[in-house]
Amino acid sequence: MSVLNKNQLSALLKRRHDLIPGGAHTYSKGDDQFPSNAPKAAVKGRGAYVWCEDGKKYLDWCMGLRSVSLGHVYPAVNKAVKVQMDQGTNFGRPHLTEFLLADRITKLLPGVEMVKFAKNGSTVTTAATKLARAYTGRKYIAVCKSQPFFSYDDWFIGTTDCGAGIPAEIKKLTLTFEYNNYASLETLFKEYPDQIACVILEPVTMVEPKDNFLKKIEILTKKNKAVFIIDEMITGFRFDLLGAVKIYDLKPDLVTYGKGIANGYSLAVLGGKKEIMERGGIQHNKERVFLISTTHGAETTAIAAALATIDEMQKKKVQEHFWKIGDQIKTGMEKLIKKYDLTGLIEVVGFAPNLFMNFRDTDGAISFVLKTIFLQETIKRGLLFQGAFPLSYSHKSAEVVKTLKVMDEVMAVYKKVLADKNRNKYLVGEAIKPVFRKFN
Numbered sequence: 001m002s003v004l005n006k007n008q009l010s011a012l013l014k015r016r017h018d019l020i021p022g023g024a025h026t027y028s029k030g031d032d033q034f035p036s037n038a039p040k041a042a043v044k045g046r047g048a049y050v051w052c053e054d055g056k057k058y059l060d061w062c063m064g065l066r067s068v069s070l071g072h073v074y075p076a077v078n079k080a081v082k083v084q085m086d087q088g089t090n091f092g093r094p095h096l097t098e099f100l101l102a103d104r105i106t107k108l109l110p111g112v113e114m115v116k117f118a119k120n121g122s123t124v125t126t127a128a129t130k131l132a133r134a135y136t137g138r139k140y141i142a143v144c145k146s147q148p149f150f151s152y153d154d155w156f157i158g159t160t161d162c163g164a165g166i167p168a169e170i171k172k173l174t175l176t177f178e179y180n181n182y183a184s185l186e187t188l189f190k191e192y193p194d195q196i197a198c199v200i201l202e203p204v205t206m207v208e209p210k211d212n213f214l215k216k217i218e219i220l221t222k223k224n225k226a227v228f229i230i231d232e233m234i235t236g237f238r239f240d241l242l243g244a245v246k247i248y249d250l251k252p253d254l255v256t257y258g259k260g261i262a263n264g265y266s267l268a269v270l271g272g273k274k275e276i277m278e279r280g281g282i283q284h285n286k287e288r289v290f291l292i293s294t295t296h297g298a299e300t301t302a303i304a305a306a307l308a309t310i311d312e313m314q315k316k317k318v319q320e321h322f323w324k325i326g327d328q329i330k331t332g333m334e335k336l337i338k339k340y341d342l343t344g345l346i347e348v349v350g351f352a353p354n355l356f357m358n359f360r361d362t363d364g365a366i367s368f369v370l371k372t373i374f375l376q377e378t379i380k381r382g383l384l385f386q387g388a389f390p391l392s393y394s395h396k397s398a399e400v401v402k403t404l405k406v407m408d409e410v411m412a413v414y415k416k417v418l419a420d421k422n423r424n425k426y427l428v429g430e431a432i433k434p435v436f437r438k439f440n
């Protein structure tokens with residue numbers, strides 16, 4: 001960084017774990033989630049590229065945990081943000097942009113009649129569950145356990161191996177069901193009759209819904225008078241401008257958005273039916289729900305960014321771009337997997353706008369050591385890669401070509417690694433660890 005000389009930079013980096021628990025503000029950005037040759041910090045980004053503290057430029061396959069959906073420093077968004085910055089960022093009464101964005105979103109997204117803004121996805125998923133509990137007067141939450149993450153709050157983190165600090169009484173209030181397993185949710189409704197406040201899940205992550213799973217659980221949830229919550233944090237504004245609920249014809253009672261909606265500026269949205277949402281309002285006679293009430297939730301620059309991002313998405317048909325470019329990656333990767341005879345050992349799973357890679361050992365088990373080696377080799381060749389392809393609108397065919405060229409070289413190395421029983425010797429540092437683990 002220009003403001004720091006080499007010694008100051010190295011001293012600061014050495015202290016990062018003394019300054020910040022985990023050395024980062026999201027666990028998935030941490031050192032234990034990257035090979036040791038990964039850059040330690042980002043310095044600046046432009047489009048699909050990021051420059052890091054090691055002085056190198058990388059093709060960015062992280063894109064701010066999928067939040068930067070158009071590209072780094074995207075001109076149309078930053079222009080709108082700068083205009084808003086000069087008008088002020090926060091006030092004692094709502095700013096007009098709050099009403100503008102609320103109006104825009106409620107007109108755009110079918111079924112979203114009211115909205116509430118926040119800074120993080122966890123805030124809005126948690127708010128959705130609280131609202132559902134208040135609306136139904138029930139205490140249990142049913143969450144889809146096959147999907148990785150919904151919130152860092154107790155109701156969800158208590159279902160993972162990271163339960164420290166969460167009382168057992170709280171953990172018991174969250175029940176789990178499996179994706180594509182209708183019976184697992186049906187059983188919960190039988191075991192806890194009239195006690196489940198809501199069902200929350202992402203519409204899709206890695207696999208297609210089977211046997212009309214999504215529609216069937218929507219019907220089951222509504223029949224049991226529980227609130228049906230769809231978390232579109234990843235799929236919203238990515239699979240379709242109107243989200244994956246459009247693709248799968250879902251009619252959730254509440255829906256949550258975040259990543260991608262404001263091109264990396266901090267904005268998350270809880271939306272849904274007026275009948276439920278208005279319980280957080282001040283114009284009814286029922287008991288009040290203290291819904292989302294934060295100092296920074298409606299900070300004007302993020303709202304300006306969201307308005308500009310939605311404009312750009314509509315103008316440029318950004319979601320069509322995601323499907324097209326994602327398909328190019330998937331096809332190219334599958335060709336390479338065949339070329340190197342790695343079928344079953346390396347998999348590209350998920351959907352074109354949100355592809356992931358799995359790394360399996362010859363016994364079929366997911367291998368963190370092999371994943372680390374693969375990532376290490378991609379990073380060495382200029383991709384900041386974490387095993388997924390979170391596309392932005394700035395990832396064009398040229399970036400696909402560059403990526404596939406690197407992947408070709410990496411798979412050639414990987415093939416040799418697989419032929420050697422002592423994989424650990426190829427690791428330059430420690431292997432990546434699961435995010436949700438009880439001990440470090």
Ligand SMILES: Cc1ncc(COP(=O)(O)O)c(C=O)c1O
Pocket residue numbers: 119120121122123125149150151152202231233234258259268
């Ligand atoms: C599906 C899903 N829901 C909720 C969240 C939480 O969002 P945030 O990190 O903005 O709190 C995430 C974040 O990764 C997510 O992927």
